Structure formats: C-alpha cells, structure tokens
Amino acid sequence: MLAPVSWIRDHADLPADLAPEQLAARLTALGLKLEALHSPGSEITGPLVVGRVLTREPEPQKNGKTINWCTVDVGDANGTGEPQGIVCGAHNFDAGDLVVVVLPGGVLPGGFAISARKTYGHVSAGMICSAAELGLGDDHDGIIVLPAGAGTAGEDARPLLGLDETTIEMEINPDRAYALSIRGVAREAATSFGVAFRDPCDRSVPPADAAGHPVAIDDAVGCPVFVARTVSGFDAAAPTPDWMARRLQQAGMRSISLAVDVTNYVMLETGRPIHGYDADKLTGTVGVRRAHEGERLTTLDGTDRALSTEDLVVTDDSGVIGLGGVMGGEATEMSVSTTRVLVESAHWDPVAMFRTGRRHRITSEAGKRNERGVDPTICEAAADRVVELLVAHGGATAEPGVTVVGSAPAQPTITVEADLPARITGMEIAPATAVEHLRAVGCAVEEAGTTLTVTPPPWRPDVTDPYDLVEEVARLVGYDKVPSVLPTPTGGRGLTRVQRLRRRVGRTLAGQGLVEVISFPFVGEAAMDRLGLPADDERRRLLRLANPLSAEEPFMTTTLLPGLLGQLARNAGRGATSAALFETATVTLPARAEGGGAVPIFGVDTRPTPEQVAELDAALPAQPEHLALVAAGERERAGWWGAGRAVTWADALDAVRAVADALHVPLVVQPAAVAPWHPGRCAAVHVAGADGQAGELLGHAGELHPRVCVAHGVPARSVAAEVDLGRLMAHAPERVLAPSFSDFPLAKEDVALVVESSVPTAAVEAALREGAGDLLESVRLFDVYTGVQVGEGRTSLAFALRFRAPDRTLTDEETAAARDAAVALATERVGAVQR
Structure with missing residues (x-):
C-alpha cells in the first residue's frame, strides 16, 4: 500500500512537525510494516521553477526532426529577470502556457546535471521538463503543462507537482484489509498519536427510494449489500484534476479517464471498490446471481472467459455483464461517448472473490480488497463520494433515485x-x-x-x-x-537416544565424503514416472495436498530420491559432475490418513492431554524417517598419484553398510530387482536375524537404471540408496560392549572358491563365517576373477580368513581345521569348489 503523507494528514490531525520517518516507524509498530519511503523530489537539486512560455518558434532540422526555440519567463529565478532561451523537442505546448523549467545548475533524477549548452544552433539555458524526467511517471512524449493560474513565473515548482511530498510504502498483511485504504491508514495514525480522525465515510447520504435503477439479488450470501446511484450529463472528455491524478500516481496507479480515476480514487480513499457502468448500455434490472453452466463473459481486459457455476456475476436482461467484485464486462464499459454512469458499490463474499480471482487468474486492485474483506457498512457513503466527484469535475447531475438492496451483516460479539x-x-x-x-x-x-x-x-x-x-x-x-524474562532452564538431560543416533549417522556419511542436503517433500505423478515405478508400486500411493504450492507437485512424497536426483542434476548442470549427496527426512505414506478420519482441532489455551495427542497422531498419515543418498562421477579423483575410480553400485551399498556399522546393526545383503535401480546391480538390504539370515527389509542400494539417469539428467551409471532410517535405528542396541582384544598372534589363511556367477558373494561369506567357528576373527573378499580358467558362468572369489584365540597361540592344525570347516560348509551351502 502506497499512502501519501499529505493524504493521511487530510484525515488525521497529526503534529505539524512530525517527520515521515517518525510516522512510518509508529505505523510499523502497529503492524503496518514499512517497506520504503518515496520522495521523488529528493533526487532533484537546484532551481526547478514555473516558467511561462513567451514564444515558441518551430525549426525543422536536416535530420527530419523539428525542434522549438523558446523564450521562457522564469521571473527572477535566473538572477537577471530576463527571459530564458531554451530548446525543446516536445510540441504539446504553446506560447502563454505554464511549464516546469529546470535551470542551469539543477540536477534531475539519475544524476542528470543541467547546464547551458549549445545545441541546434542555439545556447539552451535549461530544460522544459516532462513527467518522466522528473521521476513522476513514464510519459516522455510531452512536457508538463500546468493549468492556467497554477503559479507565477519563477515560483518553486516542487509544491505544485507534489515533489515535496513523501509517500509511505507499507507491507499489509492479508488480515489487515482495512489498511489498503487511506481511511484505514489514517485511522491507525490518529489512534497511535491520540489525535482526531476525520472519517471520509462519515457523510450524510440520501435515503434509498424506489426511483433508483432496479436491482435484484438472488444470492444474498454472496452479495449482502448492493448500492446503485446514477449520474447523467457526464462529460467523458473532462480532464482529471491535477491533484487527483497526482495522488493516484503517488499511490501507484496511473490516470486513465475522469470516470475511472474517480472510482479508483474513492477505492484508495475508503477501501471500498467501486464499478461504473455505461447506464445507456444496460437493459432492464441489474441482478446478482451465480453463473449458469456454459455461460461466458468478455471482461474489460478483452478476455473471453468460461464461467464457473461458483462465480458471482452481475447481470441485466441481456445476460452476464460482469464478474461481481472482480472485473466488469466489456459490453457495458464506459467510453468517450458515455453520458450516464451507473455507480455500483456492493459488498461481496470474500471467499467467493478469492476463488473467482484464482480461477480466472485475475489480479486487480478491487479483487485484492474484496477477497480480504471490506467494511460492508460504507457502500452508500462510497457511492455518494463517487457521485459527488463526478458532479464536481465531470459536469454531471446526480439523478434523484437511490437503490440500496440488502443490509450489512451483523457483527458477532x-x-x-x-x-x-x-x-x-x-x-x-x-x-x-x-x-x-x-x-x-x-x-x-x-x-x-x-x-x-x-x-x-x-x-x-x-x-x-x-x-x-x-x-x-x-x-x-x-x-x-513486553517484558524480557529469561526462562528458568531445567536440568539438562542431554540428547535423546534418537538424537544421538541421528548425529552418528550424519557424521558417518560426512566421513564417507557425502554432503547433506534438504529437498522439498512435494512431488507430482511425473516424478514417479521418471523413477520408472510400475503402476502397482506402493510408492505411487501419494497423499494429495489441499492447497499445494505448485499444481505440478501436489503430493507429499513417498521417497526421497526425486528431490536428491533433482539436486544431483542441478550440480551436474553447473559443472559438478562428481558429487555425492545424502538426506535424512520423513516421507508420507497415506495408508493411515485414509482411515484416520478428520483431524481434530483443539484449543490453544491449554496443553493438549496425552489422549488428545494420541487422537491427533491417529489421524495423521504414517511418516517414517528415511535415509537416501545419490552419487555420480568419480569416487576417487585421478591425479599425479595415479588413476581415479568411478563410482559404482558397491559405493552406495558401502555407505549404507557404514551407517549400519556405526549403529552396530548387522546387515544381510541379497540381490534384488526393484525400480529405479538397474535389475542386475541392485541389492536389498535386510537386518540380520538371530540366525544370521535375512530379517526385516530396510531398503535398497545400487546403480540406477539407465533410463532413470536419462530422465533425471544425471550422469550415466549414477548410484543411489534408500533405507528406512527409523527401522534401522530401532535395531540399534541400547548399549554396546567394548570389544575384547587378544594379545596372541594372528593366523592367516587365504582361500579361493569357484561358484556359479549367480551365487551372491554375501552367501559365500556367510557360509565361511559360520563354518569357521569361534576362532574366526574376520573374513574379507580381496579378489574376484572371471575367465577361461574357471569356466563360463563361474566366478572365483578369494577371501582372506584371519584366526585368533583369546587364550593361546593357534597351532597350524587348528587353523587348517577351521579353514577346512569353512570351505566345507561353503561347498555344502553354495556348491563352492576350492581352487
């Protein structure tokens, strides 16, 4: 909201010495936040005066342009009293006109210094100014011509142009619609300083009678009050008074025509949007109703609109003539031939206004006010103010009829x-x-x-x-x-178990070289399509938001991968083709929300009871916490030290393993084929059961499918992982015993086993670990070989087995027996053959 200080002072008896900065500070304290103070004249220095054109001699130039050599009376402002010679390229003035002149030594907005200089064969000592050159608008086509009698030659032009005024720009919260008017701002200012307030709507208005234009309201909820007044004999060509045009410009609106300017002026003054119709174009009774199916309207902006049955419309006998409270129709628009004006001042349902504006993508000053809620008791006063201005400045006559249909809704106590x-x-x-x-x-x-x-x-x-x-x-x-009171801190209990585990996860992944990011939790169906999820995939069951930020992403996500892949693509697009990112956040599963019923709403005056918290929780969808990561490019950089290494599916799995190791949760990994991963390079991650077998499924890790990489614009062979972090942390032990160490020597044994290529390495490792017994300290895969020496479809896996006893040095016989037992169980379980 732009509010000129002088306009505020018209309605509030503020102290004469009150600075605009002080007024803005006080209004900000009341909730009308200051955005900026605008003083157009603050950038203009030096002599800016009224000049009277004495002569204007057109002089055609060789370049086809015609300039005017003028002599201008600027009084004693130039120090000599002699007329000033000035070259001017505009043609919208003549001898005898009053103009605005900046003399040599003056500086215009933008640091444009004025000096006497020779041009077009004359010494031009100053400049006759346009509105654009003074920062008052965008009009470069002509210079400012002041009304006759506006001032005398040599007089300071700043007060005449409002350049000595300050306009306060405020940020108005949606619930403070009254402050979108001078009436509202002035009332706040008067209240703040404890001074008198003059309400522009406190005026005597003629009573309603039967002689006014007939109006019928079919929807009293959508339009509880409708006031109509008519003026005749209006001169559509009458100019808008300079003071009114200037105030409109200061308030951020441009002058269009007298009729339109008057309605805009009254809207800014009172906060009540007004609409004017060409009364001669109306046929029969003006009505208000909801639009019918299939009806259309061409609005003032020339757009043909298909109407919704929820739209409130204004009609006459010809059909729909306007979108009530939002925008009028083209058929009844005022024009240069308008002589009778029907003034509409109506109160509209804010919810209907908001929905209509969004439905038709119409943003207007009237709609902005109507959708926030306007004072319903001032319709008669606002209409009377419009009639008063049209009569005073447009030569119109107010017709005696006054139509008032309905009454303002009663205020609740x-x-x-x-x-x-x-x-x-x-x-x-x-x-x-x-x-x-x-x-x-x-x-x-x-x-x-x-x-x-x-x-x-x-x-x-x-x-x-x-x-x-x-x-x-x-x-x-x-x-x-409000007193500043430090709360008394309670005794510190430290971090909760879940907080400690989360921090452990974050530190572990950071140590693995991954960077934590935060993504928006919103997705659309297209995101699921890019992941290649089949139609029956549970992750496609998305919870729709009632009021989404974007129509393209109206759902809460069930997986963190869309957001992470989007950030990976953004990094790749900016040259960071090697990146590793992770995120821990909740996903939303709608299963519980569908059966949970309506969410209860409790008061804010007391703390909710445990039963109320449980009731709230029961109505919410399941929101498990997930951990997801993506990586692409080089895992190890190449350099003078040697060749680098590209990221592989194993890196994604190793990152998950590292997190599980940090939480002391044993895992079992099995091959899987799940979108969006490559079917041959995807692992299912399970919690290891008490028997060492696969238990609860946590998630998946591996290389992304090539089509998924292309769809997201990420580098080929990018990898990803996603696991249920909440379930993983739930399996973390409450206490972890420190390991015991033996000071006896380590016994080393290496074995190479040949298995079918379809046999998972994890299965071979599990068999070796179980078969070796308690003496086994560690088992590690250190080589994989495929080739003619092991046969087609077979793979050689080399494992390093390390044995140690806590109480003695192992003999060669004990070590060999444990190794042989391990190989034997691997042979029995997976058909391994020792090389």
Missing part, C-alpha cells in the same frame, strides 16, 4: 475477561486500559464486572476471538513494552 491481555502478554495492562484501547480501534465494549462483551468494528473481519482482542490491545500498548 466476543466475550473476554478484562484481565486477559495482561495475563497473555505479561504486561501490566489495567482492565480500564484494555477497554480504552479496544474502543480506540473501533470496538464497541460493554462491561459487566470483570467480563467484557466486545463487538468488533465492521472493517475488521479478522477479529473473531478473545486472543485477537488481546493482540489489538498489545499492539497499542506497544510490543516493545
């Missing part, structure tokens, strides 16, 4: 304890002070002992409960007066 503001804010606010401040913001207050019955003002639809009243009292008292 709120019952509140008088000491509630003090109890909630912690400030010493006496009940009498609370009553005083509530009345200052426009509330009607009835006192009954310690209880107050409060009726909010009609321009504050956001005040609906006792805590809204507390906020109103607190902001007038001053948030800066």
Whole structure:
C-alpha cells in the first residue's frame, strides 16, 4: 500500500512537525510494516521553477526532426529577470502556457546535471521538463503543462507537482484489509498519536427510494449489500484534476479517464471498490446471481472467459455483464461517448472473490480488497463520494433515485475477561486500559464486572476471538513494552537416544565424503514416472495436498530420491559432475490418513492431554524417517598419484553398510530387482536375524537404471540408496560392549572358491563365517576373477580368513581345521569348489 503523507494528514490531525520517518516507524509498530519511503523530489537539486512560455518558434532540422526555440519567463529565478532561451523537442505546448523549467545548475533524477549548452544552433539555458524526467511517471512524449493560474513565473515548482511530498510504502498483511485504504491508514495514525480522525465515510447520504435503477439479488450470501446511484450529463472528455491524478500516481496507479480515476480514487480513499457502468448500455434490472453452466463473459481486459457455476456475476436482461467484485464486462464499459454512469458499490463474499480471482487468474486492485474483506457498512457513503466527484469535475447531475438492496451483516460479539491481555502478554495492562484501547480501534465494549462483551468494528473481519482482542490491545500498548524474562532452564538431560543416533549417522556419511542436503517433500505423478515405478508400486500411493504450492507437485512424497536426483542434476548442470549427496527426512505414506478420519482441532489455551495427542497422531498419515543418498562421477579423483575410480553400485551399498556399522546393526545383503535401480546391480538390504539370515527389509542400494539417469539428467551409471532410517535405528542396541582384544598372534589363511556367477558373494561369506567357528576373527573378499580358467558362468572369489584365540597361540592344525570347516560348509551351502 502506497499512502501519501499529505493524504493521511487530510484525515488525521497529526503534529505539524512530525517527520515521515517518525510516522512510518509508529505505523510499523502497529503492524503496518514499512517497506520504503518515496520522495521523488529528493533526487532533484537546484532551481526547478514555473516558467511561462513567451514564444515558441518551430525549426525543422536536416535530420527530419523539428525542434522549438523558446523564450521562457522564469521571473527572477535566473538572477537577471530576463527571459530564458531554451530548446525543446516536445510540441504539446504553446506560447502563454505554464511549464516546469529546470535551470542551469539543477540536477534531475539519475544524476542528470543541467547546464547551458549549445545545441541546434542555439545556447539552451535549461530544460522544459516532462513527467518522466522528473521521476513522476513514464510519459516522455510531452512536457508538463500546468493549468492556467497554477503559479507565477519563477515560483518553486516542487509544491505544485507534489515533489515535496513523501509517500509511505507499507507491507499489509492479508488480515489487515482495512489498511489498503487511506481511511484505514489514517485511522491507525490518529489512534497511535491520540489525535482526531476525520472519517471520509462519515457523510450524510440520501435515503434509498424506489426511483433508483432496479436491482435484484438472488444470492444474498454472496452479495449482502448492493448500492446503485446514477449520474447523467457526464462529460467523458473532462480532464482529471491535477491533484487527483497526482495522488493516484503517488499511490501507484496511473490516470486513465475522469470516470475511472474517480472510482479508483474513492477505492484508495475508503477501501471500498467501486464499478461504473455505461447506464445507456444496460437493459432492464441489474441482478446478482451465480453463473449458469456454459455461460461466458468478455471482461474489460478483452478476455473471453468460461464461467464457473461458483462465480458471482452481475447481470441485466441481456445476460452476464460482469464478474461481481472482480472485473466488469466489456459490453457495458464506459467510453468517450458515455453520458450516464451507473455507480455500483456492493459488498461481496470474500471467499467467493478469492476463488473467482484464482480461477480466472485475475489480479486487480478491487479483487485484492474484496477477497480480504471490506467494511460492508460504507457502500452508500462510497457511492455518494463517487457521485459527488463526478458532479464536481465531470459536469454531471446526480439523478434523484437511490437503490440500496440488502443490509450489512451483523457483527458477532466476543466475550473476554478484562484481565486477559495482561495475563497473555505479561504486561501490566489495567482492565480500564484494555477497554480504552479496544474502543480506540473501533470496538464497541460493554462491561459487566470483570467480563467484557466486545463487538468488533465492521472493517475488521479478522477479529473473531478473545486472543485477537488481546493482540489489538498489545499492539497499542506497544510490543516493545513486553517484558524480557529469561526462562528458568531445567536440568539438562542431554540428547535423546534418537538424537544421538541421528548425529552418528550424519557424521558417518560426512566421513564417507557425502554432503547433506534438504529437498522439498512435494512431488507430482511425473516424478514417479521418471523413477520408472510400475503402476502397482506402493510408492505411487501419494497423499494429495489441499492447497499445494505448485499444481505440478501436489503430493507429499513417498521417497526421497526425486528431490536428491533433482539436486544431483542441478550440480551436474553447473559443472559438478562428481558429487555425492545424502538426506535424512520423513516421507508420507497415506495408508493411515485414509482411515484416520478428520483431524481434530483443539484449543490453544491449554496443553493438549496425552489422549488428545494420541487422537491427533491417529489421524495423521504414517511418516517414517528415511535415509537416501545419490552419487555420480568419480569416487576417487585421478591425479599425479595415479588413476581415479568411478563410482559404482558397491559405493552406495558401502555407505549404507557404514551407517549400519556405526549403529552396530548387522546387515544381510541379497540381490534384488526393484525400480529405479538397474535389475542386475541392485541389492536389498535386510537386518540380520538371530540366525544370521535375512530379517526385516530396510531398503535398497545400487546403480540406477539407465533410463532413470536419462530422465533425471544425471550422469550415466549414477548410484543411489534408500533405507528406512527409523527401522534401522530401532535395531540399534541400547548399549554396546567394548570389544575384547587378544594379545596372541594372528593366523592367516587365504582361500579361493569357484561358484556359479549367480551365487551372491554375501552367501559365500556367510557360509565361511559360520563354518569357521569361534576362532574366526574376520573374513574379507580381496579378489574376484572371471575367465577361461574357471569356466563360463563361474566366478572365483578369494577371501582372506584371519584366526585368533583369546587364550593361546593357534597351532597350524587348528587353523587348517577351521579353514577346512569353512570351505566345507561353503561347498555344502553354495556348491563352492576350492581352487
């Protein structure tokens, strides 16, 4: 909201010496946050004066351009009293006109210094200014011509142009629609400084009668009040008064025509959007209803729109003539031939306005106010103000008929304890002070002992409960007066078990060279398609958001991979083709939400009970915590030290293993074929059961399918992993005993086993570990060979077995027996043959 300080002063008796900065600071303290202070004249220095054109001599030039050699009376501003010779390229003025002149020594916005210089064969001593050159608009086509009698030659032009004024730009919260008007801002300013406020809507209006234009309302909920006034004999060519055009420009709107400017001016002044119709183009009764199926309307912007049955529309006997409260129709638009104007001032349902504006993608100043809620009691006053201005400046005559259909909805009352503001804010606010401040913001207050019955003002639809009243009292008292009280800390209990485990996971992955990232949890169906998930995949069961940030991503995600792959692609697109990223976050599984019923809403005045928390939790969807990682490019960099190594499926699996080792959770890995991984390079990760066999499934790791890499724009052979971190941490032991170490020598045995290529290495390792018995300290795969020496379809796996006893040095016979037992069980389990 842009509010000129002079316009605010028209309605609030602010102190004469009050600086705009002080006013802006006080308004910010009340909740109307300052965005900027605009002072167009602050960039202009030096003499800027009124000049009277004495002569204008057109001089055609060789380049086809015609310039004007002018003599301009600038009074004594030039120090001599002699006329000033100035070259001007504009042609929208003549001798005798008053213009704006900047003399040599002046500086215009942008640091444009003015000096006397020779041009087109003349010494031009100054410049006749356009609005654009003074920072007052974008009009470069012509210079500013002041009205006759606007000033005298040599007079300072700044006050005449409003260049000495300051405009306050404020950020207005959606619940403060009243502040989208000078009326609202001035009321806040007057309340803050405790001075008189003159309400522009406090005016005597003619009573309704039967002589006005007929109006019929079919939807009283959508349009509870409709006021119509008519003026005739209007001169559509009449110019907008300079003061009005200037204020519109200061408020961020451009001057269009007198009729449109008047409605915009009254909207800015009162906050009530107004619409004007060419009354001669209307046929029959004006009505308000919901649109019918299949109806269409061409709006003022020339767009042909298909209407929804939820749209509130204005009609006459010809059909739909406007989208109520949002935008008028082209068929009844005012034009240069308009002589009779029907003024509409109506109150519209904010929800309907918001939905219509979003449905048709219409953003207008009127819609912005109507969808936030406007004072429904000022429709008659706003219409009367428009009629007054059209009569005063457009030569119109107000017709005697006044139509008022409906009445403003009654304001609900709120019952509140008088000491509630003090109890909630912690400030010493006496009940009498609370009553005083509530009345200052426009509330009607009835006192009954310690209880107050409060009726909010009609321009504050956001005040609906006792805590809204507390906020109103607190902001007038001053948030800066809320006492600063340090809370008494409770005895520290340290991190919880889950917090400690999460930190262990993060440190482990960081140590593996991965970088933690955070992604948005929103996806669309296209994300699941890019992952190549089949139609019956459980991860395609997505929970739809009621009000998504993006129509392309309206669901909560069931997997972290779309966000991670998007970030991997972004890194690759910016040259970082080698990257390793991880994320820990919740995913949303809608299974519980479908059967959980409606989410209960509890009050905020007391702490919820355990039963209420359980009820809330039961209504929520399942949101397990997942860990996911992706990597691409080089795992080990190449350099003078030797060749590098590209990332492989094993790196993704090793990262998961490292996390599990940090949590002391044993894993069992099995081959799998699950999207989005490559079917031949995908591993299923299970928790190891008590018998060493695969237990609960945690997730998958491996190389991504080539089609998935192409769909996401990530490097070929990128790898990924995703596991249920919550389940993994649930298997972490509460306590981990420190390992015992033996100081006896280590016995080493290496074995090479040939197995079918389809046999998982993990199965061979498990058989060796079990067969070797308690003397085995570690087993490690150190070589894999495939070739003619082992036969087609077979693989040689070489393992390093390390044996140690806690109480003695092992003999060669004991070591050999343990090795042979391990090989024997591997032969029995997986058909291994020792090389």
